Amino acid sequence: MASTNQSPFYQKAEEKFLAAQTDEERITYLEEMIRECPKHKSSEKMLANLKTRYIKLKKKIETEKKTKKSSGKVGIKKEDLQAVIVGKTKTGKSSLISLLTNAKPEISSHEFATKTPVIGMMNYNGVPIQLIEVPAIESEYYDRGIVNSADTVLILITDLSQISEIEKIIERAPGKRIILFGKTDLLSENEKRKISATLQSRKYNFLLISSKTKENIEQFKEKLFQSFGKIRIYTKEPGKEKSNRPIILLPDGSVRKVAEKILKGFSSKIKETRIWGPSSKYPGQVVGLNHKLKDMDIVEFKTR
Template sequence: MPVNVSPEYAKAELQFDRAQSDEDKLFFLEEMIKNAPAHKGGEALRANLRTRLKKFKEKIETKKKAGGSGGGKPTFRKEDMQCLIAGLPNTGKSSLFNILTGQKSLTSDIPFTTYTMNLGTTQYDDTKIQTVDMPPFPNEDKSTVNTSDTILVTINSIEQINESKKFLLRTHAKIIFIFTKLDLLSDSEKRKIEATLKSKYKHDRVIFFSNTDHTQEELKNLKKEIFQTFPIIRVYTKEPKKEASKTPMIMKEGSTLGDVAEKILKGMSSKIKRARIWGPSSKFSGQTIGIERVLKDKDVVEFQTD
């Protein structure tokens, strides 16, 4: 590994070496280029990375041509936070996906318009949540449903709650039911639905959100609800005498300083000579801490390895 590279570069290089698929390797190679040293001493490294990237893209393109365009289930790497949008046909699933991600997934009143997974990103504060628009229930891709962290299930009637649950029996994900078509309900109908939810579905999380008539504040609150389903903390790294990174590392709740170091680069925790912290878990700004310190959301940490 080149000297004087950032923790983000070191992490991307390690993940490139570990990646199994060409698509993953391409992703991490692009991350290496993005985080390569910008100073004059890094010119040779950047040139080498660009050459590798060009050859890698050519290799992938050659494989695609040899194998044909094909069809089937798309594959993608699961991110630190993943949210699926699922539901029965014509419940506003793809419209909600478009609202959360800013993309333009095909929508229609015709059932089963979404026949393959669509991948996007929901931005909440300084974090990105991988968001997947699933084909409507019933669909063949049970593995993605069963391994996801959070599932938004779109509904437009109370009866669809139990109907949708039939397709979620094996998942351990946190489930939020989204009642998407409020514009079709009168105030009295909405009150009846709310009363039924409190009496018969009090253990289910149900949110009213209109796909066609919502405010930016309501959208922000929905994104917050989604974010809070993930048992994670955000940790920012910084180099000595520099500003903290603007993009946080996503860590599990209860993670220690050592866990952060190991996520950056395996074996790094044993090389740390000194570490400082700013934020919620520090007694004062720049406090020196040990490798076993449990971190809190929005802590900033600085490592020194020499």
């Protein structure tokens, strides 16, 4: 496409078009090029050319959108502990996921800013937890598949009336539910008390939080971990500090389970096991391989 004798506006648009990273960007600049292309006889061929490209690109984007929609889960690898954040638009989902994880979605005062699921990893005292922000429930981009496969569903609301609306939509989701009443920095103590009393009376598992002031964010992390129904076991070698990363087990997991999670066959090499923490009668108690562990126990293995 010879553009040397085109207007500077056209040339600018073409420059942007050539530098564009996505088809969405390309199409906006292509539109601009069509607009800026002179409409006289000598440019007729060029204009027709641009229009053909425009139509082709538009079709490509459309088909990509369709295939993405029908297989929305593609590309999300489910981690061991996974929670999704659902809620209406502008309730603070993106703010929460960007506070808790490495994900940096657009935070916006505009509606429906998040159009694809946002995935982030959170590190809670060495426990990796995957958090996913699902596009707002009332948007066409809401993804039921991801919500149905999550271990825990976080219902983020800014008004009590939103609960029943969301509950209808997530009816089939088998995950545990936690209600998060957000933006509490905008509420008075009295308003917060009333909301808590209502949620309590309806027997919800809930917390009042603010991403802005970080109110109850630490409590939320612990509640989230508890919702998965797993226990954390820290291991140590004799004379050394306990590990930073706990081993995650189902409740009542045994000492043998921990050993086998460290390395297959490891349990047969253990000469002695000592434990500290909630399942021990006293610090450093010697136990057998069948001993049942509790959340936050520390296990020390002696192999020779």
